[in-house]
Amino acid sequence: MATGLIALLDDVAAIAKLAASSLDDVAAQTAKASVKAAGVVIDDTAVTPTYVVGLSPSRELPIIGRIALGSLRNKLVFLLPICLILGYFAPWVITPLLMIGGAYLCFEGVEKLHEAISPHADASEAVLEKAKDPKQLEDQKVSGAIRTDFILSAEIMALTLAGVSTSNIATQAAVLAAVGVLITVVVYGVVALIVKADDIGLYLAETGSGATKAFGRGLVKGTPILLEALTVIGTAAMLWVGGSIIIHGLAEFGLHAPEHVIEHIATVVQQTIAVIPAVVGWIATSFLQAVLGILVGAIVVLAISVVKPAKPHAA
Numbered sequence: 001m002a003t004g005l006i007a008l009l010d011d012v013a014a015i016a017k018l019a020a021s022s023l024d025d026v027a028a029q030t031a032k033a034s035v036k037a038a039g040v041v042i043d044d045t046a047v048t049p050t051y052v053v054g055l056s057p058s059r060e061l062p063i064i065g066r067i068a069l070g071s072l073r074n075k076l077v078f079l080l081p082i083c084l085i086l087g088y089f090a091p092w093v094i095t096p097l098l099m100i101g102g103a104y105l106c107f108e109g110v111e112k113l114h115e116a117i118s119p120h121a122d123a124s125e126a127v128l129e130k131a132k133d134p135k136q137l138e139d140q141k142v143s144g145a146i147r148t149d150f151i152l153s154a155e156i157m158a159l160t161l162a163g164v165s166t167s168n169i170a171t172q173a174a175v176l177a178a179v180g181v182l183i184t185v186v187v188y189g190v191v192a193l194i195v196k197a198d199d200i201g202l203y204l205a206e207t208g209s210g211a212t213k214a215f216g217r218g219l220v221k222g223t224p225i226l227l228e229a230l231t232v233i234g235t236a237a238m239l240w241v242g243g244s245i246i247i248h249g250l251a252e253f254g255l256h257a258p259e260h261v262i263e264h265i266a267t268v269v270q271q272t273i274a275v276i277p278a279v280v281g282w283i284a285t286s287f288l289q290a291v292l293g294i295l296v297g298a299i300v301v302l303a304i305s306v307v308k309p310a311k312p313h314a315a
Helices: 002-036 038-052 057-089 091-117 123-131 134-163 169-207 211-252 257-273 277-307
Strands: none
Touching (some): 038 134, 038 169, 038 211, 091 134, 091 211, 211 277, 257 277
């Protein structure tokens, strides 16, 4: 009886070690996948605060909460099973889908660049938006944010799946779910802090004293600047990530020339500057990938303008 109990305990210990090893593997792969998706995460973080601009401050956090729940639903209910099915039955589809998503990111980045250089917002649309019922406007903005999040979440989940494609399906599911939850919590937690930073600053400026009051005034003045900076960073991240995905996808299909050219130029820059070479090399590589992203985005914009007729201007 004692021998049987010892054997049972040995089996339990072996299972526990296996489970711990699996959890360690999931944790390590989750961290690695999250880093790979960093560019898309930056873009997601930069884009989301714009959806609460013009709405009541009391509704800002509830709106962020609704978008966050929609983002979780996108990742866990829709994208996770789709990724697992594709990874199991048609893994060859993953790279083309990533490249399509990369092209979309390039397109969005170029659109934002064009809007920044030559604003073309329709004044009549802005007037109509202001005239809408607040509840209707909120629902519309939340719906638009969740649709945009679906594209970004698809990129995050596809990048994650590409990184764990050799693992068993249970590990893939665990890593996809962990990355989905982790990134959603981080992104929308940071977004909530950004959106309420000016309110926090105003409270500190009114109730604090000395350094606290000065910090509060700094927050109030700095929040608009931070939002502008995030817009720039988000656009750059879109182009960098999109270009990177396109380059790596081409390499997987045997077209290595773009990747080799970028690596060669980055190496030359790295050797020429010779200050913090790893950082300089990364910046040079990312810049060149973003340049490619601009070219790809411009081609997509041109293709869409040819296929889709221009909207007639109101008289």
